[in-house]
Amino acid sequence: DKIERSFVLSRIRKNYTLHFIQNRNHYVYLMELSLQQHLIPPVIRENFQFILFFAVLTYILFLVHWVVSTDWTAKINWFSLIVSLSGILYLHYSNASLVYEYELFFCISWVVLWLYHSSTWKNNYKKIAGELLKKDTKASLRPFQGSVLRFLITDPVIKNSNGQWDSPPFRNAIHVVLVASYGFLIFLHLVPFISPIAYCFGDNDISPLCCRYNYVIEDFDTQSVSTNFCSGNVRIAFTGSWSTGKTTIINALLGHNYSTSQIAPAPTTDNFVCLTMGAPYLGPVRSDDYESRQHCEMMGHLNDVTHKVCEKTMPNVLDVADTNVNFQGFAFFDMPGWQAEYAQDCAYKMFYQQLLEKVDFVYVVWDISHGKIEDDFAEFFKGKARGTNYEIIYNRFDARTADMGFLNQQYSKLSHGQEILSEQYTIKVHEFGHDENVFQNDILHLQNKIQSVNQTVHDNRKKLMKENLLKLRPQLTGLSSLRKLKIANRLIQQDLNVHAEPRRSWMRQIGIEL
Numbered sequence: 001d002k003i004e005r006s007f008v009l010s011r012i013r014k015n016y017t018l019h020f021i022q023n024r025n026h027y028v029y030l031m032e033l034s035l036q037q038h039l040i041p042p043v044i045r046e047n048f049q050f051i052l053f054f055a056v057l058t059y060i061l062f063l064v065h066w067v068v069s070t071d072w073t074a075k076i077n078w079f080s081l082i083v084s085l086s087g088i089l090y091l092h093y094s095n096a097s098l099v100y101e102y103e104l105f106f107c108i109s110w111v112v113l114w115l116y117h118s119s120t121w122k123n124n125y126k127k128i129a130g131e132l133l134k135k136d137t138k139a140s141l142r143p144f145q146g147s148v149l150r151f152l153i154t155d156p157v158i159k160n161s162n163g164q165w166d167s168p169p170f171r172n173a174i175h176v177v178l179v180a181s182y183g184f185l186i187f188l189h190l191v192p193f194i195s196p197i198a199y200c201f202g203d204n205d206i207s208p209l210c211c212r213y214n215y216v217i218e219d220f221d222t223q224s225v226s227t228n229f230c231s232g233n234v235r236i237a238f239t240g241s242w243s244t245g246k247t248t249i250i251n252a253l254l255g256h257n258y259s260t261s262q263i264a265p266a267p268t269t270d271n272f273v274c275l276t277m278g279a280p281y282l283g284p285v286r287s288d289d290y291e292s293r294q295h296c297e298m299m300g301h302l303n304d305v306t307h308k309v310c311e312k313t314m315p316n317v318l319d320v321a322d323t324n325v326n327f328q329g330f331a332f333f334d335m336p337g338w339q340a341e342y343a344q345d346c347a348y349k350m351f352y353q354q355l356l357e358k359v360d361f362v363y364v365v366w367d368i369s370h371g372k373i374e375d376d377f378a379e380f381f382k383g384k385a386r387g388t389n390y391e392i393i394y395n396r397f398d399a400r401t402a403d404m405g406f407l408n409q410q411y412s413k414l415s416h417g418q419e420i421l422s423e424q425y426t427i428k429v430h431e432f433g434h435d436e437n438v439f440q441n442d443i444l445h446l447q448n449k450i451q452s453v454n455q456t457v458h459d460n461r462k463k464l465m466k467e468n469l470l471k472l473r474p475q476l477t478g479l480s481s482l483r484k485l486k487i488a489n490r491l492i493q494q495d496l497n498v499h500a501e502p503r504r505s506w507m508r509q510i511g512i513e514l
Contacts, residue, residue, distance in 0.1 A: 047098055054086050077174045080113055084181035088479070092188050096481035097474065107189050114182035121175035124154050128168075131155060140167050152176060188479065192486035193513050207232075209495055213465055216484045216491070220472050233276070233295045233331040234457045236450060237356060240365035241374065242337025245395040249365060249429065250275070250334055252443045253450070254324045259283045261334070270336055271316045272355065274299055278328035279321030292321045295331045302354045310346035330450070333359060343376040356380050360457040362390035363427075364414075368402055378413035386415075388460065393446070397428040459498045466496040487513065 044051055061078055087110070091099050099106055131137055132145050144150040153168040195208070196215040238246040251257045258275055259282045274296035276285070285292045296319040303313040316336075333355065342348045356362055364381070366373065384390050392411070394402075427449060429442040469488045476484050490513065494500060 047095075050086075050090055050095060050098065053090055054082070057086065058082050074171070077117075077178070080117065080178055081174065081181075083109075083113070084178060084185065087185050088181065092185070092479055092482055094477050094481070096476060096485045099482055100485055103189065107186070110182050110185045110189070114179060114186065117175045117178040117182065121172055121179060124172045124175070125151060127155050128153060128172075144168070188482055191480075192483040195513050196483075196487070209491075212487050212495075213469070213491060216469065216476075216488045217472055219478070220468075220475075233329055234361070234454050235298070235331045235333065235359040236453070237333040237335055237359040237362045238365055239335045239356065239362060240337060241367070241370060241377070242339055244337065244365045244367040244370055245429075246337070246365045247334055249393065249395065249443075249446070250332055252439075253327070253332075253447060254322060255326075256324075258320060258322050258334075260318060260320055271318045271334075272299065272314065272336065272351065273334040274317075274319050275322050275332040275334065276319070277322050277324045277326075277330055277332070279323060281321055282323055283321060285319040285321050289321065293319060298355075298358055302351055302358065305354055306347050306350045309350050312347045314347055314351045326447070327450070329454070338374060338377040340374055340376065343374075349376075353380055360460065361453050363393050364390060365393045365395050366410075367395050368398075368407060369396060373410045373413050375413065381414040384414075388456065391427060391449070393427045393429055395429045396431045398431065462496045462498055466492055469496070 058079065061082055062075070087106070091106070128141070128144075128150055131141055132150065137145075138156065140156055141153075144153060149170075152170050152173040154171040156168045196212060238250055240246055247261045251261055254275075254277075258273075260271070260273060276292045276295040279285075279289070279292045285296065299317045299319065303317065307313045335352070335355065338352070342352065362381075362384075381390060386392075392414075394407075427442075427446055429446065430438045469492055473485065473488050476488070478484075
């Protein structure tokens with residue numbers, strides 16, 4: 001018992017000692033943290049990496065220069081060189097947000113230092129120019145008459161043992177370098193006020209909004225947008241299970257059968273068809289018809305992604321032109337009906353999913369007499385918002401036979417929770433041929449709905465671009481990062497703000513950003 005009590009007491013003392021040490025260390029850590037917060041200014045704590053970089057570089061260069069020289073004028077020039085290199089290589093290259101926050105301070109610093117070095121260089125050169133014009137000029141200066149090197153030297157002040165002046169030192173060279181460095185830094189603050197016109201040169205179809213957005217995120221390839229994304233065709237996809245009447249509805253909207261459409265009770269549309277409206281002819285897009293083909297360029301991009309992931313592409317992709325002018329400015333995508341076996345085909349599923357994600361709006365065509373919605377197909381819509389990203393078309397609708405309980409059950413598969421059918425985000429299309437007038441009224445209603453989607457789509461595009469900029473803005477790097485950051489902020493606050501009145505400045509039209 002004594003041994004056991006002794007062992008228990010020793011364990012208690014050990015645990016108490018360990019607990020005391022841990023508490024003491026934690027208390028010391030809190031004290032150090034508190035001292036740091038009270039003694040070190042916030043600007044230093046927040047930019048410690050830059051200050052450390054600046055301090056190490058200054059220390060190394062000062063140490064090297066201290067060994068070879070005791071000239072304090074030269075030391076000031078070396079310190080100024082460190083400041084300019086830090087401004088170019090660190091601030092403007094990888095920490096544009098700090099420059100943006102304290103831009104006035106940095107601009108004044110660059111201008112003052114530029115004026116100092118330019119005036120110093122000018123005074124030194126005046127002395128050299130005066131000496132070179134004298135008839136009895138110093139012998140060591142004569143080789144520099146008419147030479148470009150005369151801009152880099154200063155008047156020699158030391159004679160050799162023979163009483164001759166030494167070769168002139170190249171002390172004006174550092175002022176030339178510093179004038180150029182600070183001039184470049186000032187230029188980096190001025191260039192953000194110029195729109196990236198040259199970046200868009202050669203592409204007449206790209207909108208100024210897309211041009212500026214793509215310029216900002218040119219280093220983030222996955223977030224770039226196509227040239228006709230901002231103001232280009234609205235991309236509407238018609239999807240659903242097989243033989244639900246997708247192609248029939250598209251043909252009814254167009255007022256005629258598009259050239260490659262097939263209609264039958266069994267699955268017919270086995271191609272991913274992109275329909276571009278307002279073309280001068282009917283049929284597959286011709287190889288030289290860039291105007292029509294550009295609206296379907298997304299299909300090629302999706303095949304590239306599919307090949308990268310699944311190591312094969314989808315051959316059944318078709319671009320089709322149509323003469324319909326009522327939907328000019330739209331591109332319709334007639335998708336093959338989803339079948340359960342497609343979930344096991346990597347290429348098919350990847351292309352299908354990517355297309356649903358990349359289009360602007362989706363109409364899910366559901367034949368209420370066809371059966372249930374496949375679970376794999378429903379997964380495509382779990383992250384989408386009804387009314388904003390997609391709506392449901394109840395095709396071949398008949399109120400007398402519609403089972404609303406079953407419809408509610410299937411409807412809820414497209415979301416993460418149980419939801420009641422919303423009349424606001426559903427469209428009823430009655431059986432074609434049953435009552436022609438009712439069917440035509442349904443199609444007319446659908447046409448109006450699609451036309452109204454136009455504004456919703458462009459607002460969604462702006463919101464997507466704004467989200468990308470907010471996410472990628474802190475990651476901007478490179479010497480043009482300040483310019484990109486300023487343009488990004490203008491886009492976020494003005495052009496991509498759907499609740500702000502668009503600013504149509506005449507200065508923007510001539511390439512000036514304010």
